[in-house]
Amino acid sequence: xxxxxxxxxxxxxxxxxxxxxxxxxxxxxxxxxxxxxxxxxxxxxxxxxxxxxxxxxxxxxxxxxxxxxxxxxxxxxxxxxxxxxxxxxxxxxxxxxxxxxxxxxxxxxxxxxxxxxxxxxxxxxxxxxxxxxxxxxxxxxxx
Numbered sequence: 001x002x003x004x005x006x007x008x009x010x011x012x013x014x015x016x017x018x019x020x021x022x023x024x025x026x027x028x029x030x031x032x033x034x035x036x037x038x039x040x041x042x043x044x045x046x047x048x049x050x051x052x053x054x055x056x057x058x059x060x061x062x063x064x065x066x067x068x069x070x071x072x073x074x075x076x077x078x079x080x081x082x083x084x085x086x087x088x089x090x091x092x093x094x095x096x097x098x099x100x101x102x103x104x105x106x107x108x109x110x111x112x113x114x115x116x117x118x119x120x121x122x123x124x125x126x127x128x129x130x131x132x133x134x135x136x137x138x139x140x141x142x143x
Contacts (some may be wrong), residue, residue: 002043002143004136005064006035007057009076015101015129022102026129035072038133041044042140044069054078054085061088069143070112070121071096072135079104079114086115095142097122 008028009126016027026034028050036046047068049060057078064071071094078085079100089096096116103126104111117123122138124131 002023003016003045003068004044005071006048007073009078010052031129035132058088065092069137074099095121097139099131099135100125
């Protein structure tokens with residue numbers, strides 16, 4: 001069976017309680033369920049990781065090249081700051097989908113820049129947690 005790595009970055013463990021006016025009431029468990037269901041419908045399984053530590057995420061991305069065919073990632077605040085995360089994603093050569101729950105372009109100016117946007121195979125912005133299912137469907141269509 002094909003496998004996707006689901007990566008959620010810093011502070012996404014707070015979904016459901018963190019700024020619900022921006023991120024809604026869905027939890028990280030809901031995100032993982034939505035992603036897993038969308039992947040299963042396409043014949044894929046999902047391995048999920050969330051960490052507030054950049055190196056842990058990079059290690060998981062490196063390991064994905066062993067048994068995954070693609071990555072769905074919401075890098076959180078690392079979107080706007082991490083060249084290392086970009087290098088990890090481009091370095092392993094797997095296609096990936098960048099997901100953002102909120103519309104980053106309707107928010108603070110610093111959120112408008114992504115270090116991943118030009119190397120992501122798929123980019124989903126502002127569709128809430130259902131954007132993860134959209135990302136899976138669009139990424140699987142490319143695989």
